[in-house]
Amino acid sequence: MEQLENIKTLILPVLDSLGIQLYDLKWVNEKKSRILQIAVMRADGSMDIDTCALVSEKISEALDAHDDWISFEYFLEVCSPGAERELRNAGEIRGALGKHVCVRLKSPVKSMMEITGDLLEMNETTLTLSYRDKAVTRKAQVELDQIEKIRLAVKL
Structure with missing residues (x-):
């Protein structure tokens, strides 16, 4: 949990600089792979593939600068929270x-x-x-x- 909080603290300024909001941040285990899944959206709730790619690139750079935080191999997945996302609050x-x-x-x-x-x-x-x-x-x-x-x- 602390690891995700550290990652969140690291990526929030990156997202903010791009005008993007964080919807969710979690680890997903899929088969033998660990995936750092980051769901993001614009303030109006929209998202497109080009923006996801840009966000992925910028977050990857930030994480690479702190590669000692994650001691195992993982994949980074930046995605939209979806057109039918849950409204949580x-x-x-x-x-x-x-x-x-x-x-x-x-x-x-x-x-x-x-x-x-x-x-x-x-x-x-x-x-x-x-x-x-x-x-x-x-x-x-x-x-x-x-x-x-x-x-x-x-x-x-």
Whole structure:
């Protein structure tokens, strides 16, 4: 854990200089390989392959300057957190206002355990969503403490 904190401290200024935000940083074991996976995005949540490549190059340079921090072979993977990434905290949820989301609930709201729709509002205790019920657009208010998981959703 301390190793990841050191890496995070090292790469945050690199990301900041590129106008990129850190979404996640973790070690992934895949077969016999260890992968340092760094998920990044722009402030608007977008990401493209060219920017991932640039970020990978800059982070690799920073890590190479501190190669004594990691005592084993590993691969560096810089990626997007994905179009349907989880919204993990109030700040990320606020950043998704106006976007299409999927909310999994702990208990039913309007007989639904999951609501997919546009995130309209957020206050201290509730979210307001606009969703389609057949041909009718409806609204639902969801208590924040009733949310099991919320993620961005691709609108088809």
